[in-house]
Amino acid sequence: MIKKKLTALGLAGMLALASGIATAGDPLRVGVEGAYPPFSWKEADGSLKGFDIDFAMEVCKRLNRECVLVEQEWDGMIPALLARKFDTIIASMSITEERKKKIDFTIKYYNTPAKLVSKANPGFEGTADGLNGKRLGVQRATTHQCSAEKLYPGAELVLYGTQEEVWQDLASGRLDAQLSDSLQAYEGFLALDAGKGFDFLGDAIDDIECQGVGAGFAVRKQDSALRDALSQIILDIRADGTYKAMNDAYFAVDIYGG
Amino acid sequence: MAMAEQERTFFEYLVYISENHSPLDFMLVADHIDKFFFGALLTLEITILSLLIGGVMAVPLAIARAYRTPWFNGPIWGFTYFFRGTPLLVQTYLVYYGLAQFDVVRESFLWGPILSNAWWCALITFSLNTAGYTTEFLRGAIENTPKGEIEAARACGMSQARMIWRIVLPSAFRRALPAYSNEVIFMLHSSVVLSTITLQDILGVGRWLNGRYYLAYEGFVTAMVFYMVLVFFISTGFRLWEKRWLGHLRPRDTADA
Numbered sequence: 001m002i003k004k005k006l007t008a009l010g011l012a013g014m015l016a017l018a019s020g021i022a023t024a025g026d027p028l029r030v031g032v033e034g035a036y037p038p039f040s041w042k043e044a045d046g047s048l049k050g051f052d053i054d055f056a057m058e059v060c061k062r063l064n065r066e067c068v069l070v071e072q073e074w075d076g077m078i079p080a081l082l083a084r085k086f087d088t089i090i091a092s093m094s095i096t097e098e099r100k101k102k103i104d105f106t107i108k109y110y111n112t113p114a115k116l117v118s119k120a121n122p123g124f125e126g127t128a129d130g131l132n133g134k135r136l137g138v139q140r141a142t143t144h145q146c147s148a149e150k151l152y153p154g155a156e157l158v159l160y161g162t163q164e165e166v167w168q169d170l171a172s173g174r175l176d177a178q179l180s181d182s183l184q185a186y187e188g189f190l191a192l193d194a195g196k197g198f199d200f201l202g203d204a205i206d207d208i209e210c211q212g213v214g215a216g217f218a219v220r221k222q223d224s225a226l227r228d229a230l231s232q233i234i235l236d237i238r239a240d241g242t243y244k245a246m247n248d249a250y251f252a253v254d255i256y257g258g
Numbered sequence: 259m260a261m262a263e264q265e266r267t268f269f270e271y272l273v274y275i276s277e278n279h280s281p282l283d284f285m286l287v288a289d290h291i292d293k294f295f296f297g298a299l300l301t302l303e304i305t306i307l308s309l310l311i312g313g314v315m316a317v318p319l320a321i322a323r324a325y326r327t328p329w330f331n332g333p334i335w336g337f338t339y340f341f342r343g344t345p346l347l348v349q350t351y352l353v354y355y356g357l358a359q360f361d362v363v364r365e366s367f368l369w370g371p372i373l374s375n376a377w378w379c380a381l382i383t384f385s386l387n388t389a390g391y392t393t394e395f396l397r398g399a400i401e402n403t404p405k406g407e408i409e410a411a412r413a414c415g416m417s418q419a420r421m422i423w424r425i426v427l428p429s430a431f432r433r434a435l436p437a438y439s440n441e442v443i444f445m446l447h448s449s450v451v452l453s454t455i456t457l458q459d460i461l462g463v464g465r466w467l468n469g470r471y472y473l474a475y476e477g478f479v480t481a482m483v484f485y486m487v488l489v490f491f492i493s494t495g496f497r498l499w500e501k502r503w504l505g506h507l508r509p510r511d512t513a514d515a
Contacts, residue, residue, distance in 0.1 A: 079474030141469030158456045172358035
């Protein structure tokens with residue numbers, strides 16, 4: 001019985017491979033992270049929630065395709081897209097020149113600046129000199145790893161797999177400071193109990209080379225039709241008021257940015 | 259265009275090939291190879307230190323287990339069962355992230371110098387883990403001491419302690435050696451857990467490289483080569499050691515006679 005089922009599955013798989021290009025009826029496989037609240041996080045029952053997840057669902061609805069959310073660790077996100085584990089990444093990925101060498105992006109769907117976070121009044125400045133010899137945490141394979149290495153070469157860089165681990169170690173005192181998206185920092189840490197006694201250190205960092213021009217959906221380079229369709233949907237969502245509704249469910253300010 | 263091609267130095271040519279035509283950007287790896295060597299030092303440092311500490315711990319524990327010492331046998335069994343029954347990754351997370359959740363731990367005198375430090379958390383967990391495994395196979399080796407050796411030791415009038423020290427342990431170490439070479443290689447492989455608690459071991463550097471340049475496998479392939487070379491040295495070392503210690507078990511080399 002089971003064997004028969006397996007054979008049937010195998011045949012279905014082969015047919016799917018043979019038909020090659022995904023058509024409108026196929027599900028859209030979306031790579032998401034699930035450890036980056038309030039953009040994406042995982043509930044105790046295993047379901048995914050957050051702004052990125054809502055956005056993905058809305059996009060699939062407008063494409064008239066079923067959404068299959070594929071959870072992927074952050075530092076394997078781009079390799080997994082290239083390996084066709086999913087068709088697009090909707091996971092707050094910043095559009096940067098370095099990444100564009102490997103993959104393609106839609107237009108941005110939001111843009112928020114990056115800032116340092118440390119204990120309130122830490123006794124040092126958020127500058128290259130101030131952070132000299134300090135332990136600075138960042139999530140691996142993010143724009144912030146790039147900026148941290150470039151802007152604070154004297155700091156001792158500490159790399160984490162997820163942003164949640166960065167917050168844990170900042171709270172427990174293993175880190176002197178960390179660099180990340182300011183909105184995620186506020187919503188995911190500073191506004192919570194865990195973030196009491198911590199604050200932003202200095203202004204938004206100015207580093208367009210590493211930080212890019214906002215977050216977009218990523219697609220493989222050859223999928224330009226999908227890219228253009230997704231870009232158009234972002235524009236539509238922004239224009240018809242859906243964006244505001246999704247935005248206001250999570251944020252007090254408009255995160256679309258300038 | 260043709261002129262420009264000719265003016266290119268050999269080095270620039272290599273970079274061009276590496277970036278555009280090679281499946282693996284080897285020049286990028288070569289640029290950061292020093293980091294991999296530092297990573298290898300950290301991997302070896304933690305692996306060797308934890309094997310030493312765990313090995314020293316295992317000897318008395320294994321003796322207590324083998325002779326069913328009252329009071330000690332049960333707790334030691336519990337200790338080895340816990341460390342052999344749970345994944346090293348989970349144990350390491352528990353020590354590194356778990357302990358940090360408790361204010362008591364963070365305010366204790368151990369926090370500043372030891373428990374706040376990923377290096378120490380790893381060393382403690384790894385040492386206990388390898389102590390658990392080593393205790394159990396050393397216990398097995400002790401229990402399998404040939405009866406004749408023990409009777410001979412008794413006939414010579416040796417005390418229990420002297421017999422263990424002079425007869426049982428040397429003979430058990432020899433028999434445990436092949437199993438121990440596996441444990442050393444397992445420890446080296448398990449040390450990749452270091453990269454999950456922010457330490458820049460070989461895999462940590464590989465993941466750093468992948469993360470920095472958004473690569474899929476350059477960092478992993480380089481890390482693999484490093485691990486393979488290390489395992490080659492370890493297994494060769496153990497082969498020589500076994501030749502020396504277990505020479506009496508090999509068939510006589512007739513060509514020599």
